[in-house]
Amino acid sequence: xxxxxxxxxxxxxxxxxxxxxxxxxNIATNDYITWYQQFPSQGPRFIIQGYKTKVTNEVASLFIxxxxxxxxxxxxxxxxxxxxVYYCLVGRNSGGYQKVTFGTGTKLQVIP
Amino acid sequence: xxxxxxxxxxQVLKTGQSMTLQCAQDMNHNSMYWYRQDPxxxxxxxxxxxxxxxxxxxxxxxxxxxxxxxxxxxxxxxxSAAPSQTSVYFCASSRDGSYEQYFGPGTRLTVT
Numbered sequence: 001x002x003x004x005x006x007x008x009x010x011x012x013x014x015x016x017x018x019x020x021x022x023x024x025x026n027i028a029t030n031d032y033i034t035w036y037q038q039f040p041s042q043g044p045r046f047i048i049q050g051y052k053t054k055v056t057n058e059v060a061s062l063f064i065x066x067x068x069x070x071x072x073x074x075x076x077x078x079x080x081x082x083x084x085v086y087y088c089l090v091g092r093n094s095g096g097y098q099k100v101t102f103g104t105g106t107k108l109q110v111i112p
Numbered sequence: 113x114x115x116x117x118x119x120x121x122x123q124v125l126k127t128g129q130s131m132t133l134q135c136a137q138d139m140n141h142n143s144m145y146w147y148r149q150d151p152x153x154x155x156x157x158x159x160x161x162x163x164x165x166x167x168x169x170x171x172x173x174x175x176x177x178x179x180x181x182x183x184x185x186x187x188x189x190x191x192s193a194a195p196s197q198t199s200v201y202f203c204a205s206s207r208d209g210s211y212e213q214y215f216g217p218g219t220r221l222t223v224t
Contacts, residue, residue: 032211034211034212041218042217042218043116043202043204043215043216043217043218044155044202044213044215045215046211046212046213046214049211049212087154091211093209093211097142097143097145097160097161097162097206098143098206098210098211098213100157100213101171102147102154102155102156103154104152104153104154105154
């Protein structure tokens, strides 16, 4: 699976839009991209998944360019409760299970 | 629905002791996973099970064994604990064809 590279940390003020970019240069044709959020002392929580172009749900948007070598998670109008670690994953469905690789994630600190 | 549950929440072992971490899910998922997360790191896959009765090694299986007892339960056993196994252990499950994994709250294990 392709390795992912993300910024180690980011700071943002409350109410701003936050964009976290992830690089996955060696992504394969069948691979998909997911993002997870993790609060301290909790398990990761799924945010959004995409294959190409743009995907939006109630909490975030995911932008994937045509070459799929990167992706950007966009969080609109962040609040203090969005302070967490965000993981970009490249995954593949393999024989019924999901094969994914977690990187070290981006620690987002939202400032009042 | 409780989702994914794990027991115990915390455990301290001495080097050489054995223990079993329990995981159960009530979402009727076929696939289940065991990950470990070391401080400041992403999650690494220890073992996975694509369906009842099957298990396979992940990225870091050495020192661990697993049992898929039935569709609901997937246990992780440390036969002879070592300090290098000090970590937080997460169990997860996923539905066939879905890109989302559901994680439990984790077990914080310390080996002295």
